[in-house]
Amino acid sequence: xxxxxxxxxxxxxxxxxxxxxxxxxxxxxxxxxxxxxxxxxxxxxxxxxxxxxxxxxxxxxxxxxxxxxxxxxxxxxxxxxxxxxxxxxxxxxxxxxxxxxxxxxxxxxxxxxxxxxxxxxxxxxxxxxxxxxxxxxxxxxxxxxxxxxxxxxxxxxxxxxxxxxxxxxxxxxxxxxxxxxxxxxxxxxxxxxxxxxxxxxxxxxxxxxxxxxxxxxxxxxxxxxxxxxxxxxxxxxxxxxxxxxxxxxxxxxxxxxxxxxxxxxxxxxxxxxxxxxxxxxxxxxxxxxxxxxxxxxxxxxxxxxxxxxxxxxxx
Numbered sequence: 001x002x003x004x005x006x007x008x009x010x011x012x013x014x015x016x017x018x019x020x021x022x023x024x025x026x027x028x029x030x031x032x033x034x035x036x037x038x039x040x041x042x043x044x045x046x047x048x049x050x051x052x053x054x055x056x057x058x059x060x061x062x063x064x065x066x067x068x069x070x071x072x073x074x075x076x077x078x079x080x081x082x083x084x085x086x087x088x089x090x091x092x093x094x095x096x097x098x099x100x101x102x103x104x105x106x107x108x109x110x111x112x113x114x115x116x117x118x119x120x121x122x123x124x125x126x127x128x129x130x131x132x133x134x135x136x137x138x139x140x141x142x143x144x145x146x147x148x149x150x151x152x153x154x155x156x157x158x159x160x161x162x163x164x165x166x167x168x169x170x171x172x173x174x175x176x177x178x179x180x181x182x183x184x185x186x187x188x189x190x191x192x193x194x195x196x197x198x199x200x201x202x203x204x205x206x207x208x209x210x211x212x213x214x215x216x217x218x219x220x221x222x223x224x225x226x227x228x229x230x231x232x233x234x235x236x237x238x239x240x241x242x243x244x245x246x247x248x249x250x251x252x253x254x255x256x257x258x259x260x261x262x263x264x265x266x267x268x269x270x271x272x273x274x275x276x277x278x279x280x281x282x283x284x285x286x287x288x289x290x291x292x293x294x295x296x297x298x299x300x301x302x303x304x305x306x307x308x309x310x311x312x313x314x315x
């Protein structure tokens with residue numbers, strides 16, 4: 001019988017362990033300043049037709065707070081461009097989204113590395129963002145023009161602990177057709193700091209939602225200290241390991257077409273600490289955002305099977 005050879009992949013938990021470790025590629029770091037953007041680029045030391053993503057940072061943060069995560073993706077063969085614009089208190093997710101598109105354009109059109117040893121396949125582009133940067137990534141993946149910069153077709157969107165920004169973000173999300181992975185904290189699914197529920201309901205492409213229990217969005221941030229000299233990045237260790245494995249596996253499957261990582265795109269597959277969420281149980285928080293500030297539990301999953309698929313308004 002002829003056809004594609006069947007890929008036998010390790011079980012999901014084993015995949016998580018494998019991809020939480022550094023990949024096989026040596027990594028080079030560059031500066032986006034040479035093309036008029038502030039920020040960094042991380043890439044494998046060599047390779048052609050590589051996948052590439054643009055990474056959006058959180059509010060009041062910059063690419064330095066994600067150095068190990070970006071380095072990790074590059075070690076698995078993914079070029080990562082991380083603009084450092086919009087870092088002030090009045091930052092615009094539209095402006096950052098525009099720069100994410102610009103960074104992807106640079107990766108797709110400009111040979112990177114020494115003597116152009118690194119090239120990116122323009123059909124293998126994706127967007128990743130954390131918190132405020134996740135909103136920017138959603139806008140960058142949408143079909144809308146942003147400040148005169150047209151849409152860039154992308155093959156994957158990853159939002160890490162996504163946060164709400166402005167009221168029209170939902171409209172932008174509806175214009176996203178790329179498949180998406182959402183990684184959220186269980187207690188921040190629908191709150192003043194998390195909008196995973198809204199994205200599940202509004203994104204126009206296939207969505208995978210996985211949650212991490214007992215964590216917050218800030219656990220992903222790398223905090224420089226004296227320990228950085230011995231390789232400890234300051235992020236919450238288990239959170240960082242789970243996130244980097246999820247992002248790496250999803251991008252390798254969606255952008256690089258590596259079928260052994262297909263489990264990362266399966267909606268019903270729990271992987272290590274990253275628990276799969278049945279999208280038919282996703283609902284608005286049990287308490288409104290003001291009540292949450294007063295200490296009322298923000299979000300509980302639907303346990304009554306008869307309630308599946310119903311939108312439950314906040315009280």
